Amino acid sequence: MLAITENAAEAIRGIVAAPDIPDGAGIRIATQPGAEQPGPLEVTVAEVPADSDQVLDEAGARVFVEERAAAILDDKMLDAQIDGSRVGFYIGEQP
Numbered sequence: 001m002l003a004i005t006e007n008a009a010e011a012i013r014g015i016v017a018a019p020d021i022p023d024g025a026g027i028r029i030a031t032q033p034g035a036e037q038p039g040p041l042e043v044t045v046a047e048v049p050a051d052s053d054q055v056l057d058e059a060g061a062r063v064f065v066e067e068r069a070a071a072i073l074d075d076k077m078l079d080a081q082i083d084g085s086r087v088g089f090y091i092g093e094q095p
Helices: 006-016 067-073
Strands: 026-031 041-046 053-058 061-065 076-083 084-095
Touching: 006 026, 006 061, 006 076, 006 084, 026 067, 026 084, 061 067
Parallel strands: 026 061
Antiparallel strands: 026 041, 053 061, 076 084
């Protein structure tokens, strides 16, 4: 299962704390729509998970992982680089 670092959880909580985003929202990680094979992943803000999404919650930071992306990310770790108001997410190996 995808692990979420404290930096990533902090970044996610900050993103979904915006006043126009409803409670319970999170980020969604998915493969690109229409792709024949899993390739680059997309990260978007989502109000609710899709029916087949894997739902992860790390200290109040919700991550919705699309079914095909979950297979790719099963043994990975989500981390984040926070630079002022900019956030960059990246995937690494679990320790």
